[in-house]
Amino acid sequence: MPKIYRVVGDTSTGMKxxxxxxxxxxxxxLEKVYSVLGSRHKLKRTQIRIREVSVVEPSSAKSNEAKMLMVLEKVVRY
Structure with missing residues (x-):
């Protein structure tokens, strides 16, 4: 069963x-965060420092996208 994870960190460019x-x-x-930050901000994995990874309850999640994905019964990946 998928969970919502909150990933906190910073980059070598000073972005938190x-x-x-x-x-x-x-x-x-973690892989998703590396992928998103790498593509959006042109960062390599060595430039991204992960400080914390924690499980978040769907009711306290701030991301609407994450909440919507939790409602789905089945996600098909290609």
């Missing part, structure tokens, strides 16, 4: 971030 993503395991959440 808090991202909520959906994943089966914490590792999946």
């Amino acid at each position: 971030f808090v991202v909520e993503v959906v994943g089966e395991r914490p590792y999946d959440a």
Whole structure:
């Protein structure tokens, strides 16, 4: 069952971030964060420092996208 993870960290450029993503395991959440930050901000994995990964209850999640994904019964990935 997927969970919502809140990932907190910073980058070597000085940017701090808090991202909520959906994943089966914490590792999946980290991979999603690396992918999103790398593509949006042209950062390499070595430039991203993860400080904390925690599970968030759907009722206290701030990300609407994460809440919507939790409502779905089945997600098909290609």
